[in-house]
Amino acid sequence: MSEDFYSVLGVDRDASEDEVKRAFRQKASEYHPDVSDDPDAEEKFKRIQEAKEVLLDDEKRRMYDQMGHERFQEADKRGATDDGGRGGGMGGGPFGGAGDMNDIFEQFFGGGGGGGGRGGRGGQQGADLKTRLSVDLAEAYEGVTKQLTVTRPERCSECNGEGHPPDADSRTCSACDGRGQQRTVRQTPLGRVQQTQTCPQCDGRGRVYAETCSTCRGDGQVRNEATLQVEVPAGIRNGQTLRMNGEGAPGEGGGRDGDLLVEISVGGHDEFERDGDDLRHRMAISFPQAVFGDTVEVPTLDGTVEMDVPAGTQSGETFRLRNKGMPRLQGRGYGDLYVKVQVVTPERLNEEQREALEAFAEAGGEEIDVDQGFFEKLKNSF
Numbered sequence: 001m002s003e004d005f006y007s008v009l010g011v012d013r014d015a016s017e018d019e020v021k022r023a024f025r026q027k028a029s030e031y032h033p034d035v036s037d038d039p040d041a042e043e044k045f046k047r048i049q050e051a052k053e054v055l056l057d058d059e060k061r062r063m064y065d066q067m068g069h070e071r072f073q074e075a076d077k078r079g080a081t082d083d084g085g086r087g088g089g090m091g092g093g094p095f096g097g098a099g100d101m102n103d104i105f106e107q108f109f110g111g112g113g114g115g116g117g118r119g120g121r122g123g124q125q126g127a128d129l130k131t132r133l134s135v136d137l138a139e140a141y142e143g144v145t146k147q148l149t150v151t152r153p154e155r156c157s158e159c160n161g162e163g164h165p166p167d168a169d170s171r172t173c174s175a176c177d178g179r180g181q182q183r184t185v186r187q188t189p190l191g192r193v194q195q196t197q198t199c200p201q202c203d204g205r206g207r208v209y210a211e212t213c214s215t216c217r218g219d220g221q222v223r224n225e226a227t228l229q230v231e232v233p234a235g236i237r238n239g240q241t242l243r244m245n246g247e248g249a250p251g252e253g254g255g256r257d258g259d260l261l262v263e264i265s266v267g268g269h270d271e272f273e274r275d276g277d278d279l280r281h282r283m284a285i286s287f288p289q290a291v292f293g294d295t296v297e298v299p300t301l302d303g304t305v306e307m308d309v310p311a312g313t314q315s316g317e318t319f320r321l322r323n324k325g326m327p328r329l330q331g332r333g334y335g336d337l338y339v340k341v342q343v344v345t346p347e348r349l350n351e352e353q354r355e356a357l358e359a360f361a362e363a364g365g366e367e368i369d370v371d372q373g374f375f376e377k378l379k380n381s382f
Helices: 005-009 017-031 041-055 058-067 069-081 098-109 137-142 287-292 351-363 374-380
Strands: 129-135 144-155 170-172 181-188 191-198 207-209 221-232 241-244 260-266 273-275 278-286 294-300 303-309 318-321 337-344
Touching: 005 017, 005 041, 017 041, 017 144, 017 221, 041 058, 058 069, 129 144, 129 221, 137 144, 137 260, 144 260, 221 241, 221 260, 278 287, 278 294, 287 294, 287 337, 294 337, 303 318
Parallel strands: 129 260, 278 337
Antiparallel strands: 144 221, 170 207, 181 191, 241 260, 273 278, 294 303, 318 337
């Protein structure tokens, strides 16, 4: 018995859409293959993605709850592999016989199809594609689902990637005798060398077709714009890359599609400077606060917190607030926030303030240059 989707995400069966999304982001940040040390991270991440896709789709979730995990998975598997067949094994289910069940899953999962792509190529995997995605520091702190639009090659829907109409006349390729490959033998100083290459006349199909697809002009692929959802885990760093399995160029001859590699660019912030998992913040305090001490409010990416400024604090002194920095990937706690205080002197004083500070300076044995003033001396000392 495999773990059901609610357990995979760690949510109750009546969890709301927002609760499912939050649970997914937390699990994704822990098990994403590009950041996790877990040896089974890739498989776990696939399960997490599968659970999210079902539980965030109202119709799929309704069917999942009615059928149960095992029957749902079995029906999903049949819909993806049965070539549109009506084979038995699931008759008497809540939606009727096996034929009805396959119809339902073909609607939801695009069932049927015999492997796709062109034959005779040994299952060539599609190429990986690369793109960039920008997030701000607050999004990197929380984790976020972003929409990304890419222009990529896709399997031609008109001919299903075959490069010719389904009813096009064909004949065995005379150049390769239907093998899809050609072998050449060359005599070299080291002996006879045999090379095998894809037949250029039939493009590896083994057959030559009388017509080509008017949509893709025989390539089997077209370039389309696709909008994808990217799950950016909390704590992602600038320059790290996320891998979206199967979202790259289409494979050929039944080969798997390539992946889409998304390089993340994390922007700056007005209040904070990032240093790994730590954050740094500059904070202005007044001269009396530095002298007498105070409790001040410090901004963080998760709201404001209070920080004690002890009496006698010097300008430029740095305080450490533990666990108030960026979340660490894989759910391993948080970095720290370092607050550097700067004592700010007022540019203008009223008469009462000036007299009080002059008295303060005289009490300490300082001689005051009236032209320069006490605060000018104070500023020049930093």
